[in-house]
Amino acid sequence: MTYILKPRLHHPGLAANDLGFTRRDYEGSVSTLCAGCGHDSISAAVIQACYELALPPHRIAKLSGIGCSSKTPDYFLGQSHGFNSVHGRMPSVLTGANLANRELIYLGVSGDGDSASIGFGQFAHSIRRGVNMTYIVENNGVYGLTKGQFSATSDKGSKSKKGVVNHDSAIDLVSVALQLGATFVARSFSGDKAQLVPLIKAALSHRGAAFIDCVSPCVQFNNHAGSTKSFDYVREHNEAVNRLDVISAREPIHIDHEPGTTQLVTQHDGSVLALHKLGAHYDPSDRVGAITYLQQRQALGEIVTGLLFVDPAAEDMHDALDTVDKPLNALTDAELVPGAGALAAVNAALR
Ligand SMILES: Cc1ncc(C[n+]2csc(CCOP(=O)(O)OP(=O)(O)O)c2C)c(N)n1
Ligand code: SF4
Ligand SMILES: [Mg+2]
Numbered sequence: 069m070t071y072i073l074k075p076r077l078h079h080p081g082l083a084a085n086d087l088g089f090t091r092r093d094y095e096g097s098v099s100t101l102c103a104g105c106g107h108d109s110i111s112a113a114v115i116q117a118c119y120e121l122a123l124p125p126h127r128i129a130k131l132s133g134i135g136c137s138s139k140t141p142d143y144f145l146g147q148s149h150g151f152n153s154v155h156g157r158m159p160s161v162l163t164g165a166n167l168a169n170r171e172l173i174y175l176g177v178s179g180d181g182d183s184a185s186i187g188f189g190q191f192a193h194s195i196r197r198g199v200n201m202t203y204i205v206e207n208n209g210v211y212g213l214t215k216g217q218f219s220a221t222s223d224k225g226s227k228s229k230k231g232v233v234n235h236d237s238a239i240d241l242v243s244v245a246l247q248l249g250a251t252f253v254a255r256s257f258s259g260d261k262a263q264l265v266p267l268i269k270a271a272l273s274h275r276g277a278a279f280i281d282c283v284s285p286c287v288q289f290n291n292h293a294g295s296t297k298s299f300d301y302v303r304e305h306n307e308a309v310n311r312l313d314v315i316s317a318r319e320p321i322h323i324d325h326e327p328g329t330t331q332l333v334t335q336h337d338g339s340v341l342a343l344h345k346l347g348a349h350y351d352p353s354d355r356v357g358a359i360t361y362l363q364q365r366q367a368l369g370e371i372v373t374g375l376l377f378v379d380p381a382a383e384d385m386h387d388a389l390d391t392v393d394k395p396l397n398a399l400t401d402a403e404l405v406p407g408a409g410a411l412a413a414v415n416a417a418l419r
Pocket of ligand 2: 369
């Protein structure tokens with residue numbers, strides 16, 4: 069309950085990261101979600117990822133829409149900037165904030181209703197513009213907050229808790245993100261923290277639009293037989309194509325996997341992604357191949373997880389727009405009002 073405050077004190081022996089922060093410093097308030105909700109596991113993974121990356125909490129901006137999923141930013145990163153926007157509108161608010169201040173680390177949190185229904189257009193345009201962000205959809209295949217209606221990611225033929233069959237085709241958000249040009253695309257499962265934490269770390273250190281579709285069962289309305297977003301179904305049909313280690317630019321690289329099975333990808337910020345291949349032929353640098361593979365496995369009822377695509381040399385929206393380096397609120401009067409000479413030069417260039 070939100071009125072129950074977490075104790076501010078913690079065990080003096082709790083490990084600290086390079087900044088001297090403990091894991092507790094990345095937590096938020098007490099969750100009000102149903103006990104066992106997949107979304108709480110994603111919050112725990114975000115906390116772990118930010119702690120391990122030693123991100124300064126004041127440099128992170130977390131934004132969300134409306135839904136149980138969109139409530140979760142209240143439960144992590146209590147010392148970061150936060151904005152809980154309108155249903156489906158997180159991407160445009162995040163885009164605006166990013167344009168105004170490119171120095172923050174942007175984390176967008178959304179639901180399948182928030183991003184695949186009312187906010188589908190907003191989701192699409194933030195991805196195709198290459199907004200530098202980590203965009204996580206906590207995907208349970210239902211509108212959890214409004215009591216379990218089918219969402220646009222519910223699979224055709226899957227059943228509601230009361231046995232009603234969904235006759236509409238599902239939107240596969242990772243396939244759409246790939247088609248829209250996202251430069252980092254991953255899928256994971258809230259029940260697989262070992263896979264999810266490195267994916268969030270890699271997404272946070274990626275420059276460009278990084279999208280993670282995280283299947284996150286709703287224990288209240290979509291965890292029964294007949295659902296394709298239940299814990300049992302996902303565990304039985306999960307096909308992980310790779311496992312990831314994220315090595316920061318400061319650390320030496322140690323690989324203890326067999327030669328040939330690990331691929332090293334250096335990101336823009338110097339961090340290295342060590343990708344341990346599980347699917348022998350899967351190539352995460354092949355966008356078209358990834359789309360084809362996803363469709364093939366989906367036709368067999370499998371849920372492909374892991375890092376599906378990455379372009380480590382990606383450009384972001386600021387590169388494309390050639391914007392100023394500084395946050396807008398840090399521009400001086402002289403920079404904002406450069407004078408008649410500068411105006412004359414602009415006019416001359418347009419003649
Ligand atoms: C403009 C608007 N339309 C409808 C709603 C009602 N509403 C609130 S949350 C929600 C769906 C949430 O589903 P999802 O994004 O999947 O989040 P979940 O609760 O499943 O995590 C809806 C339809 C609203 N709050 N605002
Ligand atoms: S209704 Fe579903 S999505 Fe919402 S908190 Fe409960 S289990 Fe989670
Ligand atoms: Mg949902």
